[in-house]
Amino acid sequence: MQEDKGALPPKETFSEWYNDILWQAEIMDVRYPVKGVYVWFPHGFAVRKATYAILRELLDKDHDETLFPLLIPENEFMKEAEHIKGFEEEVYWVTHGGTSELDVPLALRPTSETAIYPMYALWVRSHADLPIKLYQIVNTFRYETKHTRPLIRLREITSFKEAHTVHATWKDAESQVNDAVTLYRTFYDRLCVPVIISRRPEWDKFPGADYTIATDVIMPDGKTLQAGTVHHLGDHFSRTFDITYEDAQGEQQLAYQTCYGISERCIAALISTHGDDKGLVLPPAVAPVQIAIVPIIIKKREEEIRAEAEKLETELKDAGFRVKTDFRSIRPGAKYYHWEMRGVPLRIEIGPRDIDNGVVMAVTRFGEKNTVSRDSLIPGIQTIMNTFTEELKERAEQKAQEKIFSVSSLEEAREAAGKGVAVIQWCGCEECAKTIETEIDVSVLGTDVQSKYIADTAGTCIICGKPSRPAIIARTY
Amino acid sequence: MQEDKGALPPKETFSEWYNDILWQAEIMDVRYPVKGVYVWFPHGFAVRKATYAILRELLDKDHDETLFPLLIPENEFMKEAEHIKGFEEEVYWVTHGGTSELDVPLALRPTSETAIYPMYALWVRSHADLPIKLYQIVNTFRYETKHTRPLIRLREITSFKEAHTVHATWKDAESQVNDAVTLYRTFYDRLCVPVIISRRPEWDKFPGADYTIATDVIMPDGKTLQAGTVHHLGDHFSRTFDITYEDAQGEQQLAYQTCYGISERCIAALISTHGDDKGLVLPPAVAPVQIAIVPIIIKKREEEIRAEAEKLETELKDAGFRVKTDFRSIRPGAKYYHWEMRGVPLRIEIGPRDIDNGVVMAVTRFGEKNTVSRDSLIPGIQTIMNTFTEELKERAEQKAQEKIFSVSSLEEAREAAGKGVAVIQWCGCEECAKTIETEIDVSVLGTDVQSKYIADTAGTCIICGKPSRPAIIARTY
Numbered sequence: 001m002q003e004d005k006g007a008l009p010p011k012e013t014f015s016e017w018y019n020d021i022l023w024q025a026e027i028m029d030v031r032y033p034v035k036g037v038y039v040w041f042p043h044g045f046a047v048r049k050a051t052y053a054i055l056r057e058l059l060d061k062d063h064d065e066t067l068f069p070l071l072i073p074e075n076e077f078m079k080e081a082e083h084i085k086g087f088e089e090e091v092y093w094v095t096h097g098g099t100s101e102l103d104v105p106l107a108l109r110p111t112s113e114t115a116i117y118p119m120y121a122l123w124v125r126s127h128a129d130l131p132i133k134l135y136q137i138v139n140t141f142r143y144e145t146k147h148t149r150p151l152i153r154l155r156e157i158t159s160f161k162e163a164h165t166v167h168a169t170w171k172d173a174e175s176q177v178n179d180a181v182t183l184y185r186t187f188y189d190r191l192c193v194p195v196i197i198s199r200r201p202e203w204d205k206f207p208g209a210d211y212t213i214a215t216d217v218i219m220p221d222g223k224t225l226q227a228g229t230v231h232h233l234g235d236h237f238s239r240t241f242d243i244t245y246e247d248a249q250g251e252q253q254l255a256y257q258t259c260y261g262i263s264e265r266c267i268a269a270l271i272s273t274h275g276d277d278k279g280l281v282l283p284p285a286v287a288p289v290q291i292a293i294v295p296i297i298i299k300k301r302e303e304e305i306r307a308e309a310e311k312l313e314t315e316l317k318d319a320g321f322r323v324k325t326d327f328r329s330i331r332p333g334a335k336y337y338h339w340e341m342r343g344v345p346l347r348i349e350i351g352p353r354d355i356d357n358g359v360v361m362a363v364t365r366f367g368e369k370n371t372v373s374r375d376s377l378i379p380g381i382q383t384i385m386n387t388f389t390e391e392l393k394e395r396a397e398q399k400a401q402e403k404i405f406s407v408s409s410l411e412e413a414r415e416a417a418g419k420g421v422a423v424i425q426w427c428g429c430e431e432c433a434k435t436i437e438t439e440i441d442v443s444v445l446g447t448d449v450q451s452k453y454i455a456d457t458a459g460t461c462i463i464c465g466k467p468s469r470p471a472i473i474a475r476t477y
Numbered sequence: 478m479q480e481d482k483g484a485l486p487p488k489e490t491f492s493e494w495y496n497d498i499l500w501q502a503e504i505m506d507v508r509y510p511v512k513g514v515y516v517w518f519p520h521g522f523a524v525r526k527a528t529y530a531i532l533r534e535l536l537d538k539d540h541d542e543t544l545f546p547l548l549i550p551e552n553e554f555m556k557e558a559e560h561i562k563g564f565e566e567e568v569y570w571v572t573h574g575g576t577s578e579l580d581v582p583l584a585l586r587p588t589s590e591t592a593i594y595p596m597y598a599l600w601v602r603s604h605a606d607l608p609i610k611l612y613q614i615v616n617t618f619r620y621e622t623k624h625t626r627p628l629i630r631l632r633e634i635t636s637f638k639e640a641h642t643v644h645a646t647w648k649d650a651e652s653q654v655n656d657a658v659t660l661y662r663t664f665y666d667r668l669c670v671p672v673i674i675s676r677r678p679e680w681d682k683f684p685g686a687d688y689t690i691a692t693d694v695i696m697p698d699g700k701t702l703q704a705g706t707v708h709h710l711g712d713h714f715s716r717t718f719d720i721t722y723e724d725a726q727g728e729q730q731l732a733y734q735t736c737y738g739i740s741e742r743c744i745a746a747l748i749s750t751h752g753d754d755k756g757l758v759l760p761p762a763v764a765p766v767q768i769a770i771v772p773i774i775i776k777k778r779e780e781e782i783r784a785e786a787e788k789l790e791t792e793l794k795d796a797g798f799r800v801k802t803d804f805r806s807i808r809p810g811a812k813y814y815h816w817e818m819r820g821v822p823l824r825i826e827i828g829p830r831d832i833d834n835g836v837v838m839a840v841t842r843f844g845e846k847n848t849v850s851r852d853s854l855i856p857g858i859q860t861i862m863n864t865f866t867e868e869l870k871e872r873a874e875q876k877a878q879e880k881i882f883s884v885s886s887l888e889e890a891r892e893a894a895g896k897g898v899a900v901i902q903w904c905g906c907e908e909c910a911k912t913i914e915t916e917i918d919v920s921v922l923g924t925d926v927q928s929k930y931i932a933d934t935a936g937t938c939i940i941c942g943k944p945s946r947p948a949i950i951a952r953t954y
Contacts, residue, residue, distance in 0.1 A: 067635055093571065098566040106569075
């Protein structure tokens with residue numbers, strides 16, 4: 001769809017690198033004539049498809065997929081007071097159909113609680129109907145006034161996976177929150193993306209939730225990207241929307257709910273975590289092309305080399321790999337560049353000498369060369385692919401670890417927050433948090449941190465000196 | 478999600494049957510508080526998922542999937558005059574973001590030409606970029622003023638598959654139109670749904686197209702449902718949006734385009750073609766559950782029967798079938814009813830006598846009983862499943878054939894149009910068509926009919942007597 005166009009800016013200049021790679025690796029086109037909405041290139045969409053296939057696979061074990069309407073009538077949308085407050089400045093309103101004004105303005109869902117819960121009120125009758133665990137993958141809309149950025153801060157979120165569950169008790173809903181957190185951890189693990197999970201402070205929870213657990217990814221510039229949230233909704237929405245059930249004793253009870261979402265920010269995290277100065281680096285699990293075959297053609301053996309490349313492709317495809325053979329009449333170097341930019345995990349070169357020696361040359365996206373015997377092609381490639389995934393994970397974990405700093409004073413915290421996530425001791429009160437946030441221009445992300453790099457040891461608050469536990473702070477996207 | 482609730486109205490009373498089956502077979506919930514938009518139940522969504530997986534499989538052979546924005550700025554939307562005329566009464570407008578009025582109102586796409594083609598203008602540079610063949614599966618919006626109906630006439634079309642292609646010449650685009658028609662025929666063939674393909678009259682083509690080929694399904698009440706259209710766009714849009722390419726001689730040329738779409742009307746066609754008085758009947762290809770295992774449990778051999786049912790399930794799943802075992806503690810008859818309503822192609826009953834005899838009882842959705850030896854379970858079931866698909870197709874074709882009538886006068890046409898599709902001789906002029914349409918309250922669907930039931934023989938127009946060819950007329954949805 002476009003020619004290759006020279007080197008990327010180095011990844012150290014993250015913001016420029018990010019904008020450029022989206023274009024060069026054909027993820028998104030940013031030239032659509034509405035602010036904050038973007039076009040998926042086919043390659044970007046193929047990455048999205050493979051990534052969301054993992055999400056679906058994990059959810060489908062005990063959720064059902066479904067689809068609710070985009071348009072929410074004003075009266076339903078306005079029912080839950082806290083929820084409205086959280087969204088009223090961000091909602092797009094449809095006011096006209098054709099040339100006539102609508103009787104009731106319709107909101108474009110910013111998230112679907114107010115679309116789904118009136119239906120849940122109809123569906124939930126008895127304790128035997130519970131739990132309900134549904135999810136949908138949809139477009140949602142936020143009238144963002146902040147600086148927009150592809151995949152990260154959008155006016156149309158094209159790929160919002162939102163799950164909504166209903167339970168008989170607060171405890172059951174809590175246990176679902178824990179399951180959802182585990183699911184998100186597994187999801188990011190499959191993407192080889194390290195995450196930090198924490199409990200958001202009271203003032204930063206989802207509008208209408210009892211509490212919120214969030215998944216953050218440390219981006220290359222040290223800022224964190226919130227890339228998944230899980231909310232215990234308590235009975236806030238079931239009170240508002242009248243979601244009740246008859247228990248085993250014949251009594252009417254309020255239901256308890258959770259919801260949890262992930263957007264295309266997971267793709268931003270994937271790209272940013274693994275990419276390098278040459279372009280994307282994709283885990284085999286989500287690479288649309290896992291192996292690019294580049295035939296090294298010399299004129300007098302052209303037929304033979306072509307035939308061998310096609311044979312290789314067939315064998316690898318039959319073994320389940322996603323393979324593309326690059327027969328274009330450009331230099332091999334240009335082909336290497338092309339496939340590296342697009343993040344293909346493995347390139348196989350096949351030339352006359354390889355044929356004579358009964359081998360192929362397999363080069364990973366990290367540049368590691370492996371000679372694989374033609375006789376044991378499939379197990380050979382499988383091993384290289386597995387090793388590549390492991391190495392990708394290790395590299396990502398090491399980079400994450402290097403960006404986490406345990407600090408014991410505001411000064412140290414200030415320095416750390418310029419480079420990554422600072423782990424501090426915080427008593428939990430809003431006043432101390434606000435002091436930290438204003439003093440060093442960060443956000444208090446949360447407490448109850450789940451990360452193997454952060455020990456949960458008691459201490460004293462760096463502001464007030466009261467007994468405290470670890471909290472994480474960072475500059476955020 | 479809901480209890481079973483008694484018999485369906487007979488399919489003869491099609492309109493009532495249709496509304497009721499959507500509810501009882503858990504396809505759509507119509508109680509969402511906005512007119513013309515509906516909620517997919519998980520079972521309905523699973524049917525949609527399997528159906529669209531076939532569509533994707535067919536398209537992915539030589540198209541790429543992608544995703545464009547929902548919101549189209551007013552100025553882009555208003556560029557192509559004929560196109561606007563076709564849609565202006567039906568467009569939803571977003572006028573506000575938060576509490577502020579937008580500078581430029583945004584249309585919710587009724588279809589995506591005006592979202593996609595400004596990008597195509599940027600993407601198409603040289604003849605080497607062509608053809609481009611992209612598709613997306615998205616929600617689109619029409620402010621329908623006519624009576625709305627789930628899956629058929631919607632204000633939010635949730636499942637619009639639209640493909641948009643660009644070619645170097647008018648001929649290339651024409652050949653793409655033919656490929657798309659073949660693709661749609663294959664798609665409906667996989668659903669075992671007979672279709673009639675014809676060329677729409679000039680006044681009924683897509684706004685901005687050179688010509689339109691449509692796919693119609695004859696519904697049980699004899700009305701036709703347009704369930705897929707393919708448009709040759711000529712250079713109308715490429716002129717408006719400036720989509721040009723440099724040819725091999727270095728000259729700038731206008732590109733030629735096609736687009737073609739299918740919506741969830743394909744699900745309406747599927748349900749209506751095959752369903753019967755007992756509920757849905759699904760082709761195995763799209764049945765979320767292909768086999769329901771019902772253990773016939775007697776107390777003293779309960780353990781053994783349960784174990785055998787589980788073993789059966791595992792074996793069938795390993796062979797690639799989608800299987801569900803129904804262990805609920807309700808009567809077997811209630812289970813049969815439940816799975817029949819949901820259209821499951823095959824039910825396997827397993828009781829003590831079957832175990833003793835080394836067999837299972839396999840009952841198709843048509844009620845045909847087959848004893849299958851436990852020793853050759855998989856090939857046995859596979860044969861029954863294939864035969865079932867064939868029979869489903871034959872039954873559907875026979876019903877379609879019975880609803881097609883060759884007629885030679887307006888009087889005969891009037892009678893036929895009450896029961897199905899009438900094949901008439903029509904000269905092709907608008908005046909004669911309007912006479913036919915007003916006299917007997919039908920639509921002239923089209924000419925160049927592709928159907929094995931309709932011979933393309935020359936004749937004379939039933940109105941003016943001039944030389945003519947066959948055309949089809951019907952009452953339409």
